[in-house]
Amino acid sequence: MTRIKTDICIIGGGSGGLSIAAGAVQMGAKVVLLEGHKMGGDCLNYGCVPSKALIAAAKQAPAMSQGAKYGVADVQANVDYAAAKDHVADVIATIAPVDSVERFEGLGVQVIQEFGRFISRTQVQAGDTIIEARRFVVATGSGPFVPPIPGLDSVPYYTNENIFDLRELPEHLIVIGGGPIGMELAQAHRRLGSKVTVIEGAKAFGKDDPEMAAIVIENLKAEGVEIVEDAQATKISGKGHDITVHTPKGDFTGSHLLMAVGRKVNIERLDLEKGDIAFTRGGLEVGDDLRSVSNRRVYAAGDVAGGLQFTHVAGYHAGVLIRSILFGLPSKQTTRHIPWATYTDPELAQVGLTEAQARDKHGDKLEVVRFDMHHNDRLIAERKNKGLIKVMVVKGRPVGASIVGPMAGELIGMWAMAIANNLKMSAVANTVLPYPTVSEVNKRAAGAYFSPRLFESDMVKRVVGLVQRWLP
Numbered sequence: 001m002t003r004i005k006t007d008i009c010i011i012g013g014g015s016g017g018l019s020i021a022a023g024a025v026q027m028g029a030k031v032v033l034l035e036g037h038k039m040g041g042d043c044l045n046y047g048c049v050p051s052k053a054l055i056a057a058a059k060q061a062p063a064m065s066q067g068a069k070y071g072v073a074d075v076q077a078n079v080d081y082a083a084a085k086d087h088v089a090d091v092i093a094t095i096a097p098v099d100s101v102e103r104f105e106g107l108g109v110q111v112i113q114e115f116g117r118f119i120s121r122t123q124v125q126a127g128d129t130i131i132e133a134r135r136f137v138v139a140t141g142s143g144p145f146v147p148p149i150p151g152l153d154s155v156p157y158y159t160n161e162n163i164f165d166l167r168e169l170p171e172h173l174i175v176i177g178g179g180p181i182g183m184e185l186a187q188a189h190r191r192l193g194s195k196v197t198v199i200e201g202a203k204a205f206g207k208d209d210p211e212m213a214a215i216v217i218e219n220l221k222a223e224g225v226e227i228v229e230d231a232q233a234t235k236i237s238g239k240g241h242d243i244t245v246h247t248p249k250g251d252f253t254g255s256h257l258l259m260a261v262g263r264k265v266n267i268e269r270l271d272l273e274k275g276d277i278a279f280t281r282g283g284l285e286v287g288d289d290l291r292s293v294s295n296r297r298v299y300a301a302g303d304v305a306g307g308l309q310f311t312h313v314a315g316y317h318a319g320v321l322i323r324s325i326l327f328g329l330p331s332k333q334t335t336r337h338i339p340w341a342t343y344t345d346p347e348l349a350q351v352g353l354t355e356a357q358a359r360d361k362h363g364d365k366l367e368v369v370r371f372d373m374h375h376n377d378r379l380i381a382e383r384k385n386k387g388l389i390k391v392m393v394v395k396g397r398p399v400g401a402s403i404v405g406p407m408a409g410e411l412i413g414m415w416a417m418a419i420a421n422n423l424k425m426s427a428v429a430n431t432v433l434p435y436p437t438v439s440e441v442n443k444r445a446a447g448a449y450f451s452p453r454l455f456e457s458d459m460v461k462r463v464v465g466l467v468q469r470w471l472p
Contacts, residue, residue, distance in 0.1 A: 001128055001129070001130060002128060002129045002130070003129070003130045003131075003132070004032060004110070004129060004130070004131045004132070005131075005132050005133070006030045006031065006032045006110070006131060006132075006133045006134075007024075007029040007030040007031065007133065007134050007135065008020070008021075008024050008029055008030070008031050008032070008133060008134070008135050008136075008137065008325060009031075009032045009033075009034065009116070009124055009131045009133035009135075009136050009137070010031065010032070010033045010034065010136075010137045010139060011034045011116040011124065011136065011137065011138050011139065011140055011270070012034070012035065012041065012138065012139035012140040012141060012266075012302075012304075013033055013034075013035030013038075013039045013040065013041060013099070013111075014040065014041020014042060014043060014044075014139060014140075014141045014302065014311075014314065015041060015043055015302065015311045015312075015314040015315050015318075016137075016139040016141075016301035016302035016314030016315065016317050016318050017033060017035075017041075017137065017139035017301065017302075018033075018039075018040070018041075018099055018104070019314070019315050019318035019319075020137055020139070020301060020318045020321055020322060021033045021104060021107075021109045022104070022107060022109075023318065023319075023322045023326075024322060024325070024326060025107050025108045025109050026107060026108075027322075027326055029325075029326060030110075031108070031109045031110065032109070032110045032111075032112065032131050032133065033104060033109050033110070033111045033112070034112050034114060034115065034116035034124070034126045034131075035111065035112075035113060036113065036114050036115030036116075036126075036269075037115075039096075039099045039100055039101055039104075040095075040096060040099035041141050042141050042142065042143065042160075042161075043311040044092060044095060044096065044099055045092065046160050046161045046164065047160060047181075047311070048311055049091060049092055049095060050088045050091070050092060050164045051160070051181070051184055051185065051188075051343070052343060053087060053088040053091040053092070054084065054085075054088050054164070054185070054188050055184060055187075055188050055343055056087075057084040057087050057088070057188075057192070058084075058187070058188040058189075058191035058192050059191070059345070060077065061077035061079055061191050061192060061193070062077075062191055062223075064076070064077040065077060069383055070383070079169070079192050079193050081167070081168065081169035081192055081193070082167045082168070084192060085164065085165075085166070085167060088164055089164075101113065112126045112127065112129055112131075114126035114127035114129070115269050116131070116269075116270070117269055117270055117271040117274075118270060118271045118272060118274045118275030118277065119271070119274055119275075120274060120275065121275055121276050121295055121297065122297060124136065124275075133297070134297070135297055135298075135299065135325050136275075136297055136298045136299070137298075137299045137300070137301055137321060137325075138267075138270065138277075138284060138298065138299070138300045138301070138304050139300070139301040139302050139304065139314065140265070140266040140267065140269075140270065140304055141265075141266055141302055141303050141304065141314075142263040142264060142265045142266055142303035142304070142309055143159075143161065143263065143264060143266055144159035144160055144161060144259060144260070144262075144263065144264075145261060145262040145263055145264040146159065146259050146261075147259075147261055149176075149233050149234070149235065149236055150234070150235045150236070151235050151236040151237050152236045152259075154236075154237075154239070155236055155237070155238055155239060155243050155257065156240070156243075156256075156257070157243075157257040157258070157259050158256065158257065158258045158259070159258070159259050159260070160181055160185075160260065163185065163258055166256075169189075169192060169193055169194055170189060170194045170254070170255050170256035171194065171195065171241070171254075171255040171256075172194065172195040172196070172197070172253075172254035172255045172256070173186070173189045173194045173195070173196050173197075173254060173255070173256050173257075173258060174196075174197050174199065174243065174245055174252055174253075174254035174256070174257050174258070175196065175197070175198045175199065175258045175260055176199050176233050176245065176257070176258070176259050176260065176261055177198075177199075177200065177258075177259065177260035177261040177262065178198050178199075178200030178202075178203070178204030178205065178206070178227065178229065179204075179205070179206070179207075179260065179261075179262065180205075180340075180342040181260045182198060182200075182258070182260030182261075183198065183204060183205065183216070183220065183342065183344055184342060184343055184344055185258060185260065186198050186220065186225050187220055187223065187225060187344050187345065190220075190223055190224055190225050191223070195224075195254070196224070196225045196226065197225075197226040197227075197228065197252050197254060198225060198226065198227045198228065199228050199231050199233060199245055199247060199252060200227070200228065200229045200230075200231065201230070201231065201232040201233070201261075202229070202230065203229055203230070204217055204227055204229055205217070205342070205348065208342070208348055208350055208354070208402070209350065209354045209355055209356070209390070209402040210356075211355075211388075211390075211402075212348055212350075212388065212390070212402050212403070212404040213348065213404075215346065215386070215387070215388065215404045215405075216342075216344050216346055216348050216404060219344075219345065219346060219386075220344065228247070228249055228250075228252070230249070231247040231248060231249040231250075232247060232248065233245050233246070233247055234246050234247060234248065236257070238253070241255040241256065242255070243255070243256070243257045245257070263303065263309050264281075265281075265282065265283045265303050265304045265306075266303075266304065267279060267283065267284070267304060272284070275295055275298065276294055276295045277292050277294060277295050277298050278292065278293055278294040278295075280306070282306045283300065283303065283304040283305055283306035284298070284300040284304055284305065284306065285306070286299070286300050286305055286306065287332075288332040288333055288334070289320075289324060289330070289331060289332050289333075290305055290317060290320060290321055290324075290333060291324075299321055299324075299325065300317075301314055301317040301318060301321055302314030302317055305317060305333075307333075307335060308335055308338055308340070310338070310340055312338075312339075313338055316333070316338070317333060320332065320333050336352055336399075336419060337351065337352065337416055337419045337420035338351065338416075339351035339412045339413070339415075339416040341408060341409030341412060343409060346386065346387055346404050346405045346406060346408065347403075347404070347405065347406065347407065347408035347409050348403075348404050348408060349402070349403045349404075349408035349409050349411065349412035350400075350401070350402050350403075350412070351400065351401050351412050351415050351416045351419060352392070352398065352399050352400030352401060352415070352419050353392055353399050353400030354392075354400060354402060355368055355390060355392060355400075355402065357400070358392040358394070358399055358400050361399075362394050362399070365394050365395065366392060366393070366394055366399075367392075367393045367394070367449065368390055368391070368392055368393070369390070369391050369393060369445055369446075369448040369449045370388065370389065370390050370391075370445070370448065371388070371389050371441055371444045371445040371448055372387075372388055373385050373386065373387035373388060373389070373405045373406070373441055374386065374387075375444070376436075376438060376440060376441050376444070377435070377436040377440075378436035378437055378438050378440070379405075379406060379438060381436065382406075384406045386405065387403070387404050387405015387406060387408070387441075388403070388404055388405065389401065389402070389403045389404075389405070389411070389441050389442070389445045390402045390403075390445075391415065391425075391445050391446070391449070393425060393449055396424050396425055396426070397418075397422065397423070397424050397425065398415055398418050398419055398423075398425060398428075399419065400419075401415035401419075401445075403415075403441075405441075406438060407438050410438075410439075411438065411439060411441060411442060414428060414431075414439070414442045415428075415442070425446050425449045425450070426446075426450075428442055428443060428445075428446035429443065429446035429447055429449070429450055431443060
């Protein structure tokens with residue numbers, strides 16, 4: 001048995017763990033990183049990267065058959081599903097070296113390719129190595145949650161962890177779950193040629209603004225995606241490529257089944273009890289400083305911290321923990337400025353409070369400003385001007401923004417910056433942007449906040465009248 005002493009032991013080689021490892025070792029800390037599966041974690045191998053690569057491939061098919069409005073003859077796309085998956089694999093392979101064992105060992109991190117588990121409050125074992133560390137960071141991420149639906153164990157099914165290995169185009173893909181993963185993959189497969197049915201037990205895009213979600217749902221339905229809401233799956237039957245999902249709203253039969261109902265944190269292997277680490281089904285019990293409430297040597301980053309489950313949140317947690325662990329500075333996380341995006345077409349993005357949340361919290365103090373994307377000249381030129389931005393404003397400062405439309409995931413960044421830095425609406429309104437760009441929708445939304453104050457104010461009109469009367 002080999003024994004190691006180190007400053008920081010990180011369990012998990014995903015976004016959060018890798019960011020902490022790279023930052024800490026380059027600032028002089030001794031770092032041991034444990035990863036028993038694939039470096040890069042879920043995002044690189046099964047989540048963000050492959051899904052966006054498949055979405056990019058899927059966008060090409062309708063583009064070929066919708067050129068007439070631009071003066072380009074429509075043609076029928078000839079989709080090679082296996083080749084699209086080759087594209088996905090190539091994208092992963094291109095990014096993988098950045099997250100590789102070789103790169104991190106080159107930085108000075110000691111990488112042990114084994115799963116880690118606690119054997120005491122101060123020690124973790126990985127294979128035949130025992131690591132004693134001053135601080136531990138648990139960054140093991142999450143995986144697909146597969147609910148115990150009767151009959152599910154008797155039929156073949158996919159999750160985001162193996163759907164990208166599928167080489168034959170599903171004739172009819174049934175997706176259980178109308179969240180971001182399910183809806184992104186549903187639209188991608190429909191565009192690549194599959195018949196697609198989405199079955200959702202509650203409401204599709206249930207965590208997003210309903211008005212914005214409705215625009216995306218309308219577009220997916222127009223493309224031929226069947227979406228069945230308020231339809232809890234009660235039983236699954238069939239075999240091979242003949243799978244039936246039974247619901248109170250009817251039975252739905254397809255050739256392939258994708259489970260996309262949510263995520264569960266990866267804590268089963270950790271033996272947290274032996275480390276005296278309090279936890280729940282949602283992750284480690286930590287404070288706003290991401291530190292364990294029961295073992296002060298232990299911190300959590302990313303999905304296992306029990307909050308928002310996004311790759312960029314794990315990266316944000318890394319910054320919080322580096323300040324705390326390396327410099328001993330008080331450092332706490334907050335979620336008020338964390339954006340997220342769903343990469344359907346149109347895209348759907350959110351930061352801060354939704355309109356409903358803002359009304360509950362701020363009541364009559366809330367102002368909601370809106371700008372319809374059909375007024376944006378760049379989008380008009382590209383004939384993609386369907387969308388909407390809503391900004392929730394309290395006392396002149398944005399507290400939330402919801403965007404649906406082309407490039408919503410890019411546009412939300414300006415509002416994330418504004419909320420993170422406590423900027424006023426005037427900071428966005430005063431920003432000069434090149435014309436014509438899609439980002440002008442943000443400036444126009446800010447302008448919609450000031451317009452009634454300038455153009456509908458009797459006081460302003462009186463002042464202007466006096467100035468014009470007396471100005472030499």
